[in-house]
Amino acid sequence: MENVGYPHAIRRDSEVCNRFHNLKDEQQRIQIKTFTNWINATLSKNNNDQRKVTDLMSDIKDGVILLNILETLTNSKLAKEMPKSTRRPLQINNVSTALNYLRRRGMKLVNINCTDIVDGKPSIVLGLVWKIILHLQIQNTLSRRLRRxxxxxxxxxxxxxxxxxxxxxxxxxxxxxxxxxxxxxxxxxxxxxxxxxxxxxxxxxxxxxxxxxxxxxxxxxxxxxxxxxxxxxxxxxxxxxxxxxxxxxxxxxxxxxx
Incomplete structure (x- = not known):
């Protein structure tokens, strides 16, 4: 097993968003479905908020779901607004809180910004969710088994x-x-x-x-x-x-x- 073909998805963090820009429609559909299932499964275990994701690009834009995911994965408590879907400034505040928290944890968020998340831009939303899965779930679990x-x-x-x-x-x-x-x-x-x-x-x-x-x-x-x-x-x-x-x-x- 010396010549394992590692997926491009986990080769370099700096390539994450660029990779998601080039997804074909069917591949994007599958990732949206998988990430939606992952978010709902993650939140169902540890979060009292009964809100579920049905439309990932729409539901994530107010930042509340995003903050709930981070709280669940890190056992942290993050300040959040509970905005109506039309109150863009509050949506941006929530997303900004989430992104700043990830940066404080050392995550590099290349080409990921608040407005693209609030606008529900698929390539950016998928890239962000993937980085959260990779770094906060998979990497955290495996870190004690790795020298790097x-x-x-x-x-x-x-x-x-x-x-x-x-x-x-x-x-x-x-x-x-x-x-x-x-x-x-x-x-x-x-x-x-x-x-x-x-x-x-x-x-x-x-x-x-x-x-x-x-x-x-x-x-x-x-x-x-x-x-x-x-x-x-x-x-x-x-x-x-x-x-x-x-x-x-x-x-x-x-x-x-x-």
């Missing part, structure tokens, strides 16, 4: 922590076999691996997502239809795999080949 917490190291550990022959975070996961094997690494015997056949892609994926949610309390962020495609979205798959590593860090430690 740069993107390449995170990519290596995300791949190797499964003890699976994953060459990337795209095609390697399409058949569903790796998802099922990952579940068995965490909970041996949860899945009868002999029943996992390469030709039964949709069944493999449905089985993995169902059992992960039922037995491991891993929210179903992905749909089989979105993974069984010519070019599965790497960012979405990393986001989902990161849920396993966040929830089961000790089990993951036992699988490391580092």
């Amino acid at each position: 917490t740069n993107s390449q190291d995170i990519g290596k550990l995300l791949t190797r922590s499964t003890s699976l022959e994953a060459k990337d975070f795209g095609q390697s996961w399409r058949s569903g076999e790796l998802f099922n094997k990952l579940i068995n690494r965490i909970k041996p015997g949860a899945i009868v691996e002999q029943r996992i056949q390469p030709e039964n892609v949709r069944e493999n994926l449905q089985n993995a997502f169902k059992i992960a949610e039922r037995d491991l309390d891993i929210p179903q962020l992905l749909d089989p239809d979105d993974v069984d495609v010519d070019k599965p979205d790497e960012v979405s798959i990393i986001t989902y795999v990161g849920e396993f590593i966040k929830k089961y860090p000790d089990e993951v430690d036992g699988c490391l080949k580092v």
Whole structure:
């Protein structure tokens, strides 16, 4: 596993926003769906605000959802306005509070500004949510296992922590076999691996997502239809795999080949 093909999404922080500018419509649709599922799953566990995201670009613009996410992930309390959707100055204040908080934590926010978030600009919103997932969820979980917490190291550990022959975070996961094997690494015997056949892609994926949610309390962020495609979205798959590593860090430690 020395020549792992790390996804561009986690190579260099400075490239994050530029990458999201070039998304194709279908890839963007899948990421919006995955990030919406991730936000709702994250907030449902620790936040008393029952508000859910149904339209990511619209719902995030007032900054309240964004601040709730940061509070949940960091156990912090952040000042927020509760603006009506038409009160742009208050929306900008909330988003500014969120971005300044991230900067204080050392996050580089290249080409991300308040007005683009308030305007619901897809490339900027997706880039920001991805950086939050990468740095506040995945990196925080893995930091004690890494000498350095740069993107390449995170990519290596995300791949190797499964003890699976994953060459990337795209095609390697399409058949569903790796998802099922990952579940068995965490909970041996949860899945009868002999029943996992390469030709039964949709069944493999449905089985993995169902059992992960039922037995491991891993929210179903992905749909089989979105993974069984010519070019599965790497960012979405990393986001989902990161849920396993966040929830089961000790089990993951036992699988490391580092």
